[in-house]
Amino acid sequence: DIQMTQSPSILSASVGDRVTITCRASQSISSWLAWYQQKPGKAPKLLIYKASSLESGVPSRFSGSGSGTEFTLTISSLQPDDFATYYCQQYNNYWAFGQGTKVEIK
Amino acid sequence: EVQLVESGGGLVQPGRSLRLSCTASGFTFGDYAMSWFRQAPGKGLEWVGFIRSKAYGGTTEYAASVKGRFTISRDDSKSIAYLQMNSLKTEDTAVYYCTRDLPTAVTTLGKIDYYYYMDVWGKGTTVTVSS
Numbered sequence: 001d002i003q004m005t006q007s008p009s010i011l012s013a014s015v016g017d018r019v020t021i022t023c024r025a026s027q028s029i030s031s032w033l034a035w036y037q038q039k040p041g042k043a044p045k046l047l048i049y050k051a052s053s054l055e056s057g058v059p060s061r062f063s064g065s066g067s068g069t070e071f072t073l074t075i076s077s078l079q080p081d082d083f084a085t086y087y088c089q090q091y092n093n094y095w096a097f098g099q100g101t102k103v104e105i106k
Numbered sequence: 107e108v109q110l111v112e113s114g115g116g117l118v119q120p121g122r123s124l125r126l127s128c129t130a131s132g133f134t135f136g137d138y139a140m141s142w143f144r145q146a147p148g149k150g151l152e153w154v155g156f157i158r159s160k161a162y163g164g165t166t167e168y169a170a171s172v173k174g175r176f177t178i179s180r181d182d183s184k185s186i187a188y189l190q191m192n193s194l195k196t197e198d199t200a201v202y203y204c205t206r207d208l209p210t211a212v213t214t215l216g217k218i219d220y221y222y223y224m225d226v227w228g229k230g231t232t233v234t235v236s237s
Contacts, residue, residue, distance in 0.1 A: 034223045036151075043203055043227040044151065050210065055225065087151055091223050094167065095141070095153040 115231030128204030
């Protein structure tokens with residue numbers, strides 16, 4: 001099974017900050033990685049697929065990069081609506097998620 | 107509007123069964139693979155199972171934690187995907203989500219592989235397994 005590890009688990013930031021979340025796979029997953037945003041009591045929302053492709057309707061301040069085993073999600077200028085938990089997900093071999101990164105207000 | 111609505115959740119005793127439904131609208135349901143995920147209280151996301159579209163055989167895959175106990179099926183005429191859960195355990199307590207899955211096809215040495223990601227999620231239905 002492929003294990004996904006995100007860091008950090010909690011990130012404290014302010015509106016306007018540039019934020020980066022890292023996701024590592026236990027083996028190469030090529031570019032078969034997605035990022036999701038989840039707010040309390042809500043379903044996950046797709047942000048990025050194939051490591052760097054922005055889902056339609058998602059603000060351009062979100063971007064993804066990486067391939068192989070190391071990936072990043074970057075929010076270029078954090079907005080009030082962005083405080084949430086973010087999950088990476090590999091879909092190279094079935095599906096598995098990282099443990100999540102909670103972005104909270106500093 | 108593309109929409110998925112889960113239903114059928116509730117409180118059930120350990121060892122009993124429950125069937126969840128995922129009703130789709132706003133797209134041609136039969137053209138898409140579908141999946142089920144779950145999220146235990148205060149925990150992360152876990153894949154449960156997957157069903158291909160009929161065009162790709164309609165076959166299923168399951169996570170090890172539910173294999174042999176859970177079964178996914180689909181009724182394309184009604185635009186519904188089902189998750190039949192048998193022999194429920196307390197650790198199956200979670201919010202269950204269904205998703206629409208989009209494929210990317212990759213051809214390598216004449217062999218086609220498909221990689222699916224989840225572009226639409228339902229709002230979820232809560233299953234509580236407790237005596």
